[in-house]
Amino acid sequence: MMSSNSLPITEEAIVRALQDPNSCIGKCDAWxxxxxxxxxxxxxxxxxxxxxxxxxxxxxxxxxxxxxxxxALIMAQRQADHLKYEVSLxxxxxxxxxxxxxxxxxxxYCLANMxxxxxxxxxxxxxxxxxxxxxxxxxxLLFKGWLSKPINDYDERYYREWAHEIPPLVxxxxxxxxxxxHNLVPPISGKAPDIEAFLSQTMHVNGVTVLKPHAMLLHSCxxxxxxxxxxxxxxxxYDISSIIKDYGNSTFWDEVIRLAKxxxxxxxxxxxxxxxxxxxxxxxxxxxxxDVPYTSAKLMLLDLVMxxxxxxxxxxxxxxxxxxxxxxxxxRGHWCKMPLMLLIYHLSxxxxxxxxxxxxxxxxxxAEGTPK
Amino acid sequence: MALSSFVxxxxxxxxxxxxxxxxxxxxxxxxxxxxxxxxxRISLPSYEIKIKHTSVAxxxxxxxxxxxxxxxxxxxxxxxxxxxxxxxxxxxxxxxAHEFRHVILHSAVLAKGDKAVLFPAPPGSxxxxxxxxxxxxxxxxxxxxxxxxxxxxxxxxxFVRPICLKNNAIALAKEWxxxxxxxxxxxxxxxxxxxxxxxxxxxxxxxxxTAEVVxxxxxxxxxxxxxxxxxxxxxxxxxxxTTNAFNYGVLGGTGFTTLTNxxxxxxxxxxxxxxxxxxxxxxxxxxx
Numbered sequence: 037m038m039s040s041n042s043l044p045i046t047e048e049a050i051v052r053a054l055q056d057p058n059s060c061i062g063k064c065d066a067w068x069x070x071x072x073x074x075x076x077x078x079x080x081x082x083x084x085x086x087x088x089x090x091x092x093x094x095x096x097x098x099x100x101x102x103x104x105x106x107x108a109l110i111m112a113q114r115q116a117d118h119l120k121y122e123v124s125l126x127x128x129x130x131x132x133x134x135x136x137x138x139x140x141x142x143x144x145y146c147l148a149n150m151x152x153x154x155x156x157x158x159x160x161x162x163x164x165x166x167x168x169x170x171x172x173x174x175x176x177l178l179f180k181g182w183l184s185k186p187i188n189d190y191d192e193r194y195y196r197e198w199a200h201e202i203p204p205l206v207x208x209x210x211x212x213x214x215x216x217x218h219n220l221v222p223p224i225s226g227k228a229p230d231i232e233a234f235l236s237q238t239m240h241v242n243g244v245t246v247l248k249p250h251a252m253l254l255h256s257c258x259x260x261x262x263x264x265x266x267x268x269x270x271x272x273x274y275d276i277s278s279i280i281k282d283y284g285n286s287t288f289w290d291e292v293i294r295l296a297k298x299x300x301x302x303x304x305x306x307x308x309x310x311x312x313x314x315x316x317x318x319x320x321x322x323x324x325x326x327d328v329p330y331t332s333a334k335l336m337l338l339d340l341v342m343x344x345x346x347x348x349x350x351x352x353x354x355x356x357x358x359x360x361x362x363x364x365x366x367x368r369g370h371w372c373k374m375p376l377m378l379l380i381y382h383l384s385x386x387x388x389x390x391x392x393x394x395x396x397x398x399x400x401x402x403a404e405g406t407p408k
Numbered sequence: 409m410a411l412s413s414f415v416x417x418x419x420x421x422x423x424x425x426x427x428x429x430x431x432x433x434x435x436x437x438x439x440x441x442x443x444x445x446x447x448x449r450i451s452l453p454s455y456e457i458k459i460k461h462t463s464v465a466x467x468x469x470x471x472x473x474x475x476x477x478x479x480x481x482x483x484x485x486x487x488x489x490x491x492x493x494x495x496x497x498x499x500x501x502x503x504x505a506h507e508f509r510h511v512i513l514h515s516a517v518l519a520k521g522d523k524a525v526l527f528p529a530p531p532g533s534x535x536x537x538x539x540x541x542x543x544x545x546x547x548x549x550x551x552x553x554x555x556x557x558x559x560x561x562x563x564x565x566x567f568v569r570p571i572c573l574k575n576n577a578i579a580l581a582k583e584w585x586x587x588x589x590x591x592x593x594x595x596x597x598x599x600x601x602x603x604x605x606x607x608x609x610x611x612x613x614x615x616x617x618t619a620e621v622v623x624x625x626x627x628x629x630x631x632x633x634x635x636x637x638x639x640x641x642x643x644x645x646x647x648x649x650t651t652n653a654f655n656y657g658v659l660g661g662t663g664f665t666t667l668t669n670x671x672x673x674x675x676x677x678x679x680x681x682x683x684x685x686x687x688x689x690x691x692x693x694x695x696x
Contacts, residue, residue, distance in 0.1 A: 042456075065452035069424075073456060073478045100452045103509065110508040114658050210657070350479065 043070045044354045047347045050074060051316060054274070057088045061096050068097075072104050074350040079157055079271050082108035086155030112155050116146050122161060122212050123147060123244060129180055130165060133172045137245060138164040138238060140217065140255060144246035145275075148239075152278035156271075160204060160213035164231070167218035170202055174216070181208045198224035220255060221262055229299035237295060249283040250292035257308025258301050264369025266345040266362065273346060276312035280320075289321050303329045307338065311346050341365050411460075415448035416440060419615050420556070420565055421503060422453040428460045429473060435492045435591045439570040439606045455502050459495050461488070477502045486597075493594035493602050496572060500553060503567075504654040510556035510565065511666045512654040517550040517564050517619070518542045523696050524564050524619035526555055526674075527627050528652040531599060534629025537577040540605055541684045542691075544585055549611040550619060554654070557621075559662045562673055568615040570604035578603045623675040623695045624649065627687075635686040638678045645676035 043066040052059050053071065063071070075081040085105035088094055094102050123143065130137045139147055142158030165173055182205040187195075195203045200219035206212070219228045237251040247255060253276065260272040296305040306329055313320050328335060344361035347353065355361075412433050413426040418440070427433060437444050458476040461467050462485050473491040475483055475498040482501050486494045504512055515528035516539040529535040536552055543549040550566035557564055570591070573581050578601060582590065589606035624645055640648075649667050650656055656663040675695060681687045 069452055069456070077479055098452055100454055103454070104506075107506055107508045111658065114508075114660055117660055 042073075042352055043067055044352050045070050045074060047315075047353055047355060050348060050353060054080065054084055054087065055316065057084065057091055057093050061093070065098065068101050070352045072101065074348055074353050076104075076108075077350040078348050079268060080274070081105070082112040082157055083155040083271075083274065085109045086112065109155070112157060115157060116153070118212070119143055119146050119158075119161065122207070122210070122214075125180065126161065126163065126177075126214060127244065129176045130163070130173055132176055134166055134169040136164075136166050136169075136235070138235065139244055139246050140164055140220075141259065144244075144252065147244045148241045148246050150249075150279075151282050152275050156275070160215050162215045162217060164217045164220075170216065170218060174202060174205070177205055177214075182206065182214060183208050198222055200228060220258055225262075227262075227300060229301070233295065233299050237291075248291075249279055250288050251295060253279045253283075253292055253309075254296050254299075254301060254305055258304045260311075260346075261304040261307045262301075262369070264366045266365055267349050269346055270348045272308075273312040273315050276308055277316045277318060280309070280312075280318070284321070286321075289323055293324065293327075302327075307342065311342055314343065315346065341368070415445045415450050415453055416457075417443045417445050417448065417450060418567065418569060420567065421455065421507070422450050423455050423457045423499065423502070424453040425457045425459070427458065429488065429491055431488075431592065432459055432473075432491055432495055435604070436495070438589055439591055439604055441589075441606065441612060443568075443612070455506070457495075457498065457502065459491060459498065477505075489592075490594040490597050492591050492604060493572075493597050496570065496604060499569070503554060507556075508655055508658055509559075511559055511656070511659055511663050513555040513557065513649065514553065514652045514654055515555040516552050517555045517566075517621075518547040519550055519564075519619040520547055520692070520696060522617070522619045523622050524550060525691060525695065526564075526621055526624045528555075528624065528649060529627055530652070531574075533627055534577075535627055536571050536573050537580065537629065538627050538684065538687070540571045540573060540577075540581050541584070542688060543571070543607050543611055544588075545688060548614050549607040552607075557666060557670070558618075559659070559666045560669060561666075562621040562670055563618050564621060565618050566611075566615045568607060568611050570606050572602055572604055574602050575600040581605060621670060621674055623677065623691075624671065625676075625691070625695070626678040628678065628680045629682065630680040631682055633680040633682055635679065635681040635683050635690065637690060640676040640678055642671045642676065645671045645674075 045067065050071070060071075072081065075084055081104065085108040088097070088105060089109060094105055097105070123139065127137055140162040142153070142156060143161045143163070145153035145156065146158075184203050185206055187203055192203065195201065200222045201215050201217040205214050205216065207214075219231055220234065221228050234247065234251055234255075237248050238245050239248050246252070256272060256275050256279065260269055260276070263269065292305060293302070296302040306324065306327070309320055309324060330338065341361045341364045344355055344358050345365035347355040347358065411426045411428050413424065416423040416425055416436065425436070456478050459473055462472040462474050466472055471488040472485040473488050473494055474481060474485040475494050477498070482505070483494065483498070513526065513528055515526045516535050517524050517526055518539065519525070527535055527538060539549060539552050549568060549571070550564055552569065552571040554567055555564055556567055578593065581588065581603075585605070591604040593601050593603045595601050626640070626648060646667060649671065653663065653667070656667070659666075677695075679687060679690070
C-alpha cells in the first residue's frame with residue numbers, strides 16, 4: 037500500500053541513519069513519516085531508538101518521532117524482561133524430559149546480555165532439543181498451555197517430515213510463541229549438519245545454555261542465506277555486524293571458519309558476512325575474504341541478486357529491479373532446501389493456493405486450508 | 409472512485425487516512441467534525457491508515473472493505489456495510505498495538521471540569537449508553553473506550569472519538585438526542601448492530617485538557633434494579649481494573665504501580681441501575 041504523497045527514502049540513507057543517528061537531525065516531516073514506517077516494517081525501529089537514546093538525541097527530533105521511539109524502547113525493554121520469565125518456565129518443562137536445552141538467535145542474544153540484543157525485537161523464542169525428545173517435550177508443554185496454531189494438513193506434513201522444527205507453539209494465556217528445533221536447517225535439504233558439532237560449541241551464561249559467539253555468527257549467517265524469503269532479512273545484516281564488532285578477534289575467525297567448514301556451511305558464512313559488510317560498510321579479515329567458495333562469475337551473479345534481495349522491502353524504500361531479484365533469490369532458496377522432485381511438488385501446491393487467492397481474495401482459505 | 413485523503417486530528421494521536429469508500433468520508437466528516445482536516449497543517453501525523461474496497465471484482469459481488477495500518481492488515485476484510493465499525497475498531501487497534509506511553513484501560517472516562525470518573529466495564533454492561541447520557545447532560549467525554557493514563561499519576565489524557573452504541577441502545581439514544589450526529593448503522597457485527605454518535609461540542613472543545621481521576625465506578629445496567637450502590641474494596645477494584653487493561657501486560661511494573669496508586673487514591677464503587685438520572689445524581693452529589 038503506497039500513499040500518493042509519501043516520500044521515498046534510499047537504502048543508503050536508512051543505513052546511514054542507523055549507523056549515525058546524528059544524520060537525521062533537521063530532516064523534514066515527510067522524511068520522518070516515511071522513515072518511521074520503513075523502520076517499523078523492517079523491525080529496526082527499536083534499534084534506532086536505542087542508538088538515539090545512547091547519544092541523547094531523542095529531544096532533538098519532532099515530538100511525534102520522540103513518541104514512536106519511546107514506544108519502541110518500552111516494547112523492547114518489556115520483551116527482554118518477559119523473555120527471562122518465559123524461559124525459566126520453558127526450561128523447567130524441557131528439563132523434565134532432557135538436560136539438552138539450547139536457546140538460539142534473539143532469545144540467546146538477550147539471555148547472554150549481548151550488545152546485539154539491545155533494541156532488538158524478536159517474534160518467538162527459538163530453542164533446540166534432541167529430536168527423540170520432541171514428542172515428550174511437546175506433551176509436557178501442552179500441560180502448561182502451549183498449543184499448536186491451527187495449520188493445514190500439507191503444512192503439518194511439511195513440518196513433521198521435512199523441517200528442522202515442529203509447528204510453532206503458542207502460550208494460550210500470554211501469547212508468547214516458541215519454535216522448537218531439532219536441527220538448524222531442514223533435514224530434507226540434505227545439508228542438515230551433525231548437530232553435535234554445534235552442541236560442542238556452547239556456553240553456560242545466566243543459567244541457560246547458548247551457542248558461543250562464533251557459532252552464533254555462523255547460525256545467523258545460515259539463517260540469513262539458507263532461506264527462500266528475504267522479506268525481513270535486512271535486520272539480520274545488523275545482527276551479523278554487531279556480533280563481528282564485539283567478538284571478531286583472530287581466534288574467533290579461526291573458530292568460526294573451522295566450524296563452518298566442518299558442518300558444510302562455509303558458503304553461508306562467506307555470503308552472510310560478505311553482504312552484511314558490503315551493506316553496512318565494514319572490513320572483514322583477509323582469511324575469510326581470500327577464501328572464496330565460488331567462481332568469480334557465479335559470485336557476480338549472486339551479488340547481483342542478493343544485494344537487492346537483502347535491501348529493506350518496504351515499498352517506500354525504492355530498489356530498482358528488486359522484484360526479479362526477490363524471485364531469483366526465492367527460487368535459489370527453495371533449490372537449496374529441497375530435492376528437485378519434492379520442490380516441484382511443494383511449489384505446485386503453494387502456487388495453486390496463491391492462484392486461487394489471487395482470484396478469490398487472499399482470505400479465501402482459513403487457517404486449516406479449507407476454502408471458506 | 410479515486411482515493412480521498414485527509415488527516416484525522418484526534419488529540420493526542422493523529423492519523424493520515426486514505427479511502428476509496430464514499431461512506432467512510434461522509435461518516436467520518438459527520439462524526440469527527442472539525443477534527444477532519446482536508447488540507448491539514450499537520451505534516452507529520454502519528455499513523456498512516458488506509459481503508460478501501462478489497463478489489464475491483466469484489467466491488468460488484470458482495471463488496472468488502474479492508475483496513476491497513478501502513479503495510480499491516482490486522483483484520484480479515486468485512487462486508488462493506490460494516491466499514492465504519494471496522495474503521496473505528498481499526499483505530500482502537502492501532503493505538504493499543506503501538507502506544508505504550510500511557511497505561512490504556514478499556515474504560516469510558518467522563519469529567520466535570522478536571523474531575524474525572526472512570527467507568528471500566530465489559531461489553532453489554534450499558535457503559536456506552538451511560539457515556540452518551542452523561543456527555544449530553546453536563547459532563548464532558550474524554551473517551552468512550554480507551555482511557556489514557558499517564559503512568560504513576562491519576563491523570564487522564566482525553567482521546568475524544570465517537571461513542572459506539574449497540575443494539576437496543578440505538579433506538580433509546582435516537583429518542584433521547586434527536587439532534588445527535590449519528591452514523592449509519594453497521595448491522596450484524598460480532599457485537600450486534602452498532603451505531604456511532606458524535607459527542608457534543610463541549611467534549612470536542614476540551615479535548616486538549618487533561619483531568620484527574622477521583623473515582624472508579626463499575627456500571628452494570630439491570631432492568632430490575634433502580635439504583636444500588638456498593639463500595640468496592642481496593643483489592644476488588646484493582647483486580648477488576650487489570651482485566652480491563654489493554655496494555656497492562658506490556659507495561660509490566662509500570663502498569664502495576666500505576667493501577668495500585670490509582671485505586672488507592674480513588675473512591676471505588678459498583679453500581680447496578682436502571683435509572684440514569686438517579687445514577688447521575690449520585691455521581692454529582694456523592695462522588696465528585
